Amino acid sequence: MPDQVKRLLVAFVFFLALFFLLRYLLIPASFGELGHYRAGAIDDEMAYQTKHAGNEACKKCHEEEVEELSYGFHAGLSCEGCHGPALRHASYSESADPDNYPDSLRLSRPMEREHCARCHDLNPSRIKLSSDSTDFSMVRMVDVKEHNHFIYEETNEIIRCVECHYSHSP
Amino acid sequence: MKNKDKKSTRRSFLKAGVAIAGGVAATSLLKPFNGVVLATEMPEGEGPWYGLAIDIEKCIGCGTCASSCKLENPVPPEPFYFRNWVEQYTVKNDGTVKVESPNGGIGGFKQTVPEEEIFKSFFVPKLCNQCDKSPCTQVCPVGAAFETPDGVNLVDKSYCIGCGYCIQACPYGCRYMHPTEHVVDKCTLCYHRIKEGLLPVCFAACPTHARIFGDMRDPDGELVQFIKNHTCRLLKPHLNTSPKLYYNALEEEVR
Amino acid sequence: MEHHFQRLYEALSQVQGYIYPNEVELYWSVLIVQYPYITGLVAGAFILASLERVFNVKVLRPTYHLALLTALAFLLVAVMPLVSHLGKPFRAFEIMMTPNPNSAMAIFGFVYIWYLMVVLLLEIWFDYRRDMILWLQKAKGLKRFMYQVLTLGSRDISPKALRFDEKAGYVITVIGIPSAFLLHGYVGFIFGSIKANPWWSTVLMPVIFLFSAMVSGIALVMFLYMVVSWIRKVKIDIKVLDTIGKFLLYILIMDFSLEALDQIHRIYEAEESFEILSLLVNGKLYISLFIFQIFMGTIIPLITLGVFQFYKPAEKIRRACYAAISMLVLFGIFYMRWNVVIGGQLFSKSFYGFTIYKGQLIGAEGYLMAWFWFLIPFAILAFLLWLLPPWKKVEELDESSGKED
Numbered sequence: 001m002p003d004q005v006k007r008l009l010v011a012f013v014f015f016l017a018l019f020f021l022l023r024y025l026l027i028p029a030s031f032g033e034l035g036h037y038r039a040g041a042i043d044d045e046m047a048y049q050t051k052h053a054g055n056e057a058c059k060k061c062h063e064e065e066v067e068e069l070s071y072g073f074h075a076g077l078s079c080e081g082c083h084g085p086a087l088r089h090a091s092y093s094e095s096a097d098p099d100n101y102p103d104s105l106r107l108s109r110p111m112e113r114e115h116c117a118r119c120h121d122l123n124p125s126r127i128k129l130s131s132d133s134t135d136f137s138m139v140r141m142v143d144v145k146e147h148n149h150f151i152y153e154e155t156n157e158i159i160r161c162v163e164c165h166y167s168h169s170p
Numbered sequence: 171m172k173n174k175d176k177k178s179t180r181r182s183f184l185k186a187g188v189a190i191a192g193g194v195a196a197t198s199l200l201k202p203f204n205g206v207v208l209a210t211e212m213p214e215g216e217g218p219w220y221g222l223a224i225d226i227e228k229c230i231g232c233g234t235c236a237s238s239c240k241l242e243n244p245v246p247p248e249p250f251y252f253r254n255w256v257e258q259y260t261v262k263n264d265g266t267v268k269v270e271s272p273n274g275g276i277g278g279f280k281q282t283v284p285e286e287e288i289f290k291s292f293f294v295p296k297l298c299n300q301c302d303k304s305p306c307t308q309v310c311p312v313g314a315a316f317e318t319p320d321g322v323n324l325v326d327k328s329y330c331i332g333c334g335y336c337i338q339a340c341p342y343g344c345r346y347m348h349p350t351e352h353v354v355d356k357c358t359l360c361y362h363r364i365k366e367g368l369l370p371v372c373f374a375a376c377p378t379h380a381r382i383f384g385d386m387r388d389p390d391g392e393l394v395q396f397i398k399n400h401t402c403r404l405l406k407p408h409l410n411t412s413p414k415l416y417y418n419a420l421e422e423e424v425r
Numbered sequence: 426m427e428h429h430f431q432r433l434y435e436a437l438s439q440v441q442g443y444i445y446p447n448e449v450e451l452y453w454s455v456l457i458v459q460y461p462y463i464t465g466l467v468a469g470a471f472i473l474a475s476l477e478r479v480f481n482v483k484v485l486r487p488t489y490h491l492a493l494l495t496a497l498a499f500l501l502v503a504v505m506p507l508v509s510h511l512g513k514p515f516r517a518f519e520i521m522m523t524p525n526p527n528s529a530m531a532i533f534g535f536v537y538i539w540y541l542m543v544v545l546l547l548e549i550w551f552d553y554r555r556d557m558i559l560w561l562q563k564a565k566g567l568k569r570f571m572y573q574v575l576t577l578g579s580r581d582i583s584p585k586a587l588r589f590d591e592k593a594g595y596v597i598t599v600i601g602i603p604s605a606f607l608l609h610g611y612v613g614f615i616f617g618s619i620k621a622n623p624w625w626s627t628v629l630m631p632v633i634f635l636f637s638a639m640v641s642g643i644a645l646v647m648f649l650y651m652v653v654s655w656i657r658k659v660k661i662d663i664k665v666l667d668t669i670g671k672f673l674l675y676i677l678i679m680d681f682s683l684e685a686l687d688q689i690h691r692i693y694e695a696e697e698s699f700e701i702l703s704l705l706v707n708g709k710l711y712i713s714l715f716i717f718q719i720f721m722g723t724i725i726p727l728i729t730l731g732v733f734q735f736y737k738p739a740e741k742i743r744r745a746c747y748a749a750i751s752m753l754v755l756f757g758i759f760y761m762r763w764n765v766v767i768g769g770q771l772f773s774k775s776f777y778g779f780t781i782y783k784g785q786l787i788g789a790e791g792y793l794m795a796w797f798w799f800l801i802p803f804a805i806l807a808f809l810l811w812l813l814p815p816w817k818k819v820e821e822l823d824e825s826s827g828k829e830d
Contacts, residue, residue: 002589004554007577008547015542019521026522028329036525037316041326048362051242052371074377081234081375085241118278119232119377125258125281125291126230139230139378250433250449257443269443269777296445305621311531312519331519332512334452335530341621343445343774347452349429352512409620425775 051085054078058090065168072169082115082167083107116161117144213302218385219321220359221414222373223396224295226421228380231256231293233275235372235381239297240276242360242371244348249273251346253297253357254372259423260291267423294424295381297372298323298344298357299405299413306336306345306356315354321386321414322359330354341406359383386414432783442778451770451782454790455763459506459798461612461634462762463499466802468609468635469642470496471545471601476672478598484668490552490815491653492646497545498806504537506798510790529615540608544601549813550575551594555582556818571812609638616765623698624705624769629687636680637758643673644754651748653810663740666747667733673754674730681723684761701776709779710768713760722757726750 033039058079059066069075080086089105121144129138151158212219239254240247256275260268260283268283281291304323307315314330317323325336330353337345337354348355360370364383368374373381384393396402402416406425417424437449474492477485508517521538524531558580561572610631616622617630647669654661691702706714729746737743767782785791 002586003581004551004577004579004586004590005593007579008550011577012542022518023522026518031313031523034319035316036313036523036527038313038326038329041314041316041324041329042318042361044326044328045324045358045361046365050360050363050366050368050371052238052363052374054368054374076379077377078234078375081238081377085238114277118234119230121278121280123231123279123281124283124285124288125260125279125293127227138228248430248433249437249446250430252446255446267777269775271443271446274446305619308527309529309619310525311528311534312516313523313525314519329516329519330513331516333507333510333530334512335528335615337447337452338770339619339621341774343447346447347450347512349426354512425777 049087051087052078052080053085053087053090054080058086060090068166068168072166074168074170082110111160111162113144113158113161116165120144212386213321215319217320217387219387220300220364221321221384221386221393221397221416222297222300222359223382223384223393223400223402223416223418225380225382225396225400226292226294226417226419228378229256229293229295230378230380231258231275231279232377233278234375234377235295235297236274237276238371238375239357243358245355246349248349251349251355253344253355254295255297256293256295257424258291258293259421261289261421261423262287263289265289290421292419292421294417294420295372296342296344297415298359299342299411299415300357300359302412302414303410305339305341305409305411309335309339311335318361322361322364323356324358324361325354325356327351327353327355341409341411432785436781436783439781440778442773443775444773444778444780445775448770448773449780451767451780453766453770454510454782455767455784455792455795456506456510456790456798458759458762458766459795460503460510461609461616461766462641462759463503463506463799463802464612465609465634465638465641465758465762466645467496467500467503467540467642468605468638469640469644470499470646471605471642472639473643473646473669473672475598475602475605478595479602482668484664487662487665487815488646488650488669490813490818491650491810492642493545493549493552494809494813494815495646495649495802495806496642497549498809499802500537500541500545501805502798502802505801506795509794509798529611529618533611533615536604536608536611540604544597544604548594548597548601551590551597553813553818554579554590555587556813558582559819560817568812606635610635616769621774622769623696624702624772625765627687627690629683629690633680633683633687636676636683637761639676640673640680641755641758643669643676644751644758647673647747648751648755649806651744651751657816659816661744663743666744667737670730670733670747670750673750674727674734677723677727677730677754681727698776701772705768705772705779709771709781710764714764714768717760718757718764721753722760726754726757 028038028040030039031037034042055066055069055078065079069077069079084107086107089107092102092105119139120142122141126141127138129135129140148159148164233256236252236255239245240252243253245251245253252274254274255271256279257269257271258275258279258281260270260281262268262283264287270279270282272279275293275295279293281288283291300321300323302317302321304315304317307317307323310316311333312329312331314326315323315336316326332347332352332354334347334354337347340356345354345356347353360368360372363370369383373383382393382396384391386394388394396418397416400418402418403420404413404416405420433449440449470492473485474489474496476482477489477492508514511517520531520534524534526532554576557572557576559582561569561576564572613631613634616625616634617627619625647666650665650669651661691699729750733743733746738746770780771782772779787793
């Protein structure tokens, strides 16, 4: 073998050795256990904390609302769809005393007309039900601009839906 | 002479034909072709294999799925990053299609086309299709995009190099580069929730139960029953990505 | 961050039609345009060098080593735009540690290393070994040190050893041609294999990339040959230019035909994506495609070079024309990459609308950065030419030793 090739070979072997050493050192521990990925990534994903508690969790303290909701037209709705993520709210156990309730855990009370309009406003993209339809899984639409739309003279505010309809059992 | 020749060739041709047909029949008996109902071939294995279905007829376009997803997961609030969004399709009388998704549908929709011009209109909620032959995991150079054994496509955020190749490869536009973490982010099907027995948050938030989540391996489960009893279609089936998201009443215009 | 969102809101307000909400931002910016462009220059320059060696095109002798060094200079930088574009540049090594065998991009790391270490460096090493040993004796300081390291301590310049060098170089060149094809066809495959994107997804993509790479590499060497001669104040050999021009013409014709074939095919098949693509081509890409890429980068050079095959004007005019053509071609091929990379992201995968690309001047993905990565190779080349000047190589030994076998 010519001298120069020997020298080249040494250089190549050096680089290859370096490469395999690095490979040995740098590949994460659980890589390749389940497939071509880091199996630990699944645990990482599972470790993420959810922020939504679900309707069941509210029962403990708001039995009334949960009951009302489950018997009314809004039975299919989730509390948190209207009030926002409530896990932290629901897991605050000393909260039995409403007077000391920390403000940071308070949830929103969406009372604007737009909030109801999101689901109930007239929109040709929604399936229109006839007035005598008994399919209560589909939403009934009202024209939010028309339906009982009047303005209080004293405050100049538009009447809110929740003044006539009870959100939890409309 | 000639005739005889022909006959014999014909016979051997027939023979070969029978043999081929037999072979096909035999192999199909051995391995029944179950790709029709579910459009994906289920991998061997134990445990759940998650799938999803969306009933477009039931979607009212309230956007609760999209907003609850952003509140649940570390998705930036800006309107350029979505794991989950709703589109409003409006086919006009002249045949043109208008698609809208203002802020991904968070906060609801307004129909901007006058009613008399509308031929038909509907909402289509979108999220990661959790493809079985997912092009995004195929192209990831380092193995940071992967499919879990239970059929959920995830991103390993501590390993992603942020090259964006998977974003290019996803035909459904379901991936984005996280602006502050500089790695790719996508729908995880709320993996942290489903592994605790909860529904993914968008499924739990849906007021009309337009979204169905379930185990494709459970033949009596709601998901498989739904797929069985409805005319379900997939998004961009010609790309053969084998999505596990089934749409009932999906229209031709939806892409 | 605020600034970033500001730009995106601006882009959002200029969206036409409907795009998926995640598509407002273009993730592959001008740096990713740079990447196939630079790799293309490498492959092209190398193929020009190989032409000379394997097919023994004697006229091109003065550009042989220049082409090799150009290829090296650009190859050293080729991955830098890619790496600096990554969201997490410091994780780039993972691509070598745990390459996903299914990913087109992962294998690129290995193709790159193969091409750099096994083809280019080895070929240049065998080519320059004797000269480095000879120069070593006279050199001082840094140069001397560099030669000492680069020769790996080898000192054997017996005719036998030199004959081996020559043979090894030849073998490597022969291996190198398919490797150069691989390198750049491969870059084309990275785009061509994305089935989600109809603008990219075509089997012709690797071939088109390859031919456009050759076009750009040849033009670059032509340009550099003129510049280097001008700086060294030696006469430009017009025969060299004529020959390179001829090759350029042939390959330009092939490149153009392939690209035309691709477009004709698209137009004739007129698949689902046809409407949006034709809007794209006639709208957002009009200037960069029809004017920059096709007219300036292809038609003008084609006509000029074509005319030169039948009618040769005075040397001075031809020289000026070649200089202009090489720059036009380089410009046109850059826009070819641009049209592929940026064009492929301008339209929505829903086929219902367009987003816009607003480049920035500064910042990690800005034009300045792109220019930086384009100019660095020239600095490296200057260094290489200083270290390994092709014109100081001892030529005469070649005749006696190399060509026997």
